[in-house]
Amino acid sequence: MKHFKKGLLAAAALLVLSAVTASVAAAPYASSSTAAHIKHPADANAQLKIIAQAEPLWKDEFVARWDEGQTPQPHLLNYESTQTRFAVTDLDGNGRLELLFRHAAMLPISEGITPYPLRSIPTMVDMAVYEIGTDGRLARLPETENGYGAPDLTKLYALHQVNADGTRPYNICTRTITEDEHGHYHGTVAYQQIALADGVVTCKLLAEESSYYNVYDIDRIEEVPLYVSICDGDPSHIEMNPADFALTEFYQDFYRIYTPPSAVHWMSGDELNRDPQEALAASWAGFVYGVIDGKG
Numbered sequence: 001m002k003h004f005k006k007g008l009l010a011a012a013a014l015l016v017l018s019a020v021t022a023s024v025a026a027a028p029y030a031s032s033s034t035a036a037h038i039k040h041p042a043d044a045n046a047q048l049k050i051i052a053q054a055e056p057l058w059k060d061e062f063v064a065r066w067d068e069g070q071t072p073q074p075h076l077l078n079y080e081s082t083q084t085r086f087a088v089t090d091l092d093g094n095g096r097l098e099l100l101f102r103h104a105a106m107l108p109i110s111e112g113i114t115p116y117p118l119r120s121i122p123t124m125v126d127m128a129v130y131e132i133g134t135d136g137r138l139a140r141l142p143e144t145e146n147g148y149g150a151p152d153l154t155k156l157y158a159l160h161q162v163n164a165d166g167t168r169p170y171n172i173c174t175r176t177i178t179e180d181e182h183g184h185y186h187g188t189v190a191y192q193q194i195a196l197a198d199g200v201v202t203c204k205l206l207a208e209e210s211s212y213y214n215v216y217d218i219d220r221i222e223e224v225p226l227y228v229s230i231c232d233g234d235p236s237h238i239e240m241n242p243a244d245f246a247l248t249e250f251y252q253d254f255y256r257i258y259t260p261p262s263a264v265h266w267m268s269g270d271e272l273n274r275d276p277q278e279a280l281a282a283s284w285a286g287f288v289y290g291v292i293d294g295k296g
Contacts, residue, residue, distance in 0.1 A: 044097070044281075044284060045281075047096070047097045047132055048088070048097070048277065048280045048281055048284060049277065050132055050136065050137070050138055051088070051097065051099050051130075051132070051138055051276075051280055052276040052277045052280055054130075054137070054138035055276060057130070057138060057139075057140070058099060058101075058130060058138070059273075060072040060073055061073070061076070061084065061086075061101045061103075061128055061269070062081065062084065062269060062273065063076050063077060063081060064081060065273070075126065076103060076126070078105055078124075079103040079104060079105045079124075079126060080104065080105055080106055081269070083102075083103065083104035083105070083106065083122070084101065084102070084103050084104075084268070084269035085101070085102045085153075085154055085266045085267065085268060085269065086099065086100060086101050086102075086266070086267060086268075086269060086272050086279075086283065087099075087100045087153075087264045087265060087266045087267065087283050087287070088100075088265075088280050088283040088284040088287060089264055089284075089287050090287065091168060091170065091195075091196050092167075092168055092195075092196040092197065093166075093168055093289070096131055096132040096133070096134070097131070097132055097284065098129055098130060098131045098132075098141075098196070099129075099130040099131075099138065099280075100127070100128070100129055100130075100153055100264075101127060101128040101129075101130075101153075101269075102125060102126075102127055102152065102153040102154050102266070103125065103126040103127070103128075104122040104124070104125045104126075104152070105122060105123045105124050105125075106119065106120075106121075106122060106123060107119060107121070107123055107177065107179060112218065113218075115185075115213075115215050115217075115218055115219065115220075115221050116218060116219045117219065117221050118177060118185060118213065118221065121175055121176065121177040121187070122152065122175075122176055122177070123176060123177060123178060124149070124176060125149075125150055125151070125152045125153075125174065125176070126150045127143075127150045127151065127153050128140060129141045129143070129196070129201050131196070131199070133199070141196065141199055141200060141201050142199075142200055142201070143200070143201040143202075143203065144200060144201065144202045144203065146192075146202075146203045146204060146205055147205070148190060148192075148203075148205040148208075149190075150203070151172040151174045151190070151192040151194055151203055152172065152173075152174040152175070152176075153172070153194075153264075154264075154266050155172050155173050155174060155175070156170050156171075156172050156194070156264055157170060157171040157172060157173065157254075157255075165197075167195050167197045168195060168196075169193045169194070169195040170193065170194050170195065170262070171191070171192070171193050171206075171254055172191075172192045172193065172194055173189060173190070173191060173192075174189070174190040174192055175187065175188070175189050175190075176188050176190075177213075184212065184213075185212065185213040185215065186210070186211070186212050186213070187210070187211040187212065187213060187223060188208065188209065188210055188211075189208070189209040189211070190205060190207075190208055190209075191205075191206045191207040191208070191209070191254055192204060192205055192206060193206055205231055206230070206231055206250070206254070207228060207229060207230040207231060207245075207250065207254075208228070208229055208231070209225060209227070209228040209242065209245070210225075210226045210227055210228075211223050211224055211225045211226055212224050212226065225242035226242075227239040227240060227241065227242065228240045228242055228245040230245070230248065230250050232250070237250075262288055262289050263286065263287065263288040264286070264287060265282070265283045265284075265285070265286025265287060266283070267279055267282065267283050
């Protein structure tokens with residue numbers, strides 16, 4: 001019976017991804033706890049192997065692995081390699097897996113001076129999204145220009161809704177920090193929404209909050225919100241009092257929680273480089289879709 005089931009899995013994989021050989025389907029099965037929600041089920045192992053074999057493509061997300069004399073992504077020199085994270089998902093629910101990368105730059109640390117609570121807040125972030133195409137190959141997806149900057153994908157919030165056209169937007173709260181020439185710290189929170197549709201990554205800035213930090217000790221700080229602006233064209237929503245912002249319909253809806261929430265299992269870049277197949281399978285196993293009023 002076990003051999004019969006494996007044969008069925010192999011047949012399904014060949015139908016969906018012609019580039020995958022029958023030997024792939026014989027490998028141990030890796031699945032997400034919500035794999036049944038994928039519209040066009042495919043053998044997860046087949047797709048994970050495709051991603052692993054595309055290492056020559058995604059290795060350029062790691063500066064240390066660039067080919068000698070090559071700088072395929074010069075902007076990554078501004079980010080800290082220890083902060084690179086990856087995850088395997090199916091955010092758009094099309095049955096073809098995605099490989100997400102998040103990069104981050106952090107405050108320069110002055111021991112005995114830089115407050116501990118601020119050391120974990122990025123100064124800037126970047127992202128990359130790859131997806132297996134209908135041709136069975138992994139490719140990086142283009143991103144629409146949003147005029148603000150990349151979201152912190154590790155803060156990707158629950159699946160928010162499923163639009164009439166099937167698009168699945170996800171809310172993200174991106175927190176960053178800066179230090180001015182006087183040693184004062186300023187914070188920004190970007191309320192963003194990301195979606196994958198038709199092979200393109202779209203990101204919208206929905207609102208932006210500004211703040212500053214009072215530093216009382218190396219391990220004791222206070223964040224002081226200044227104002228928040230909602231990007232909806234309403235003049236009354238520009239530089240709002242933070243207390244008033246928390247009462248808005250936008251704020252309540254942004255943080256609305258559905259049960260069970262969606263989840264993305266982020267892992268370090270070192271784990272991916274050490275054993276791609278194992279790391280990819282582990283991340284995919286932790287991906288969970290959310291439920292939208294019983295749908296999703």
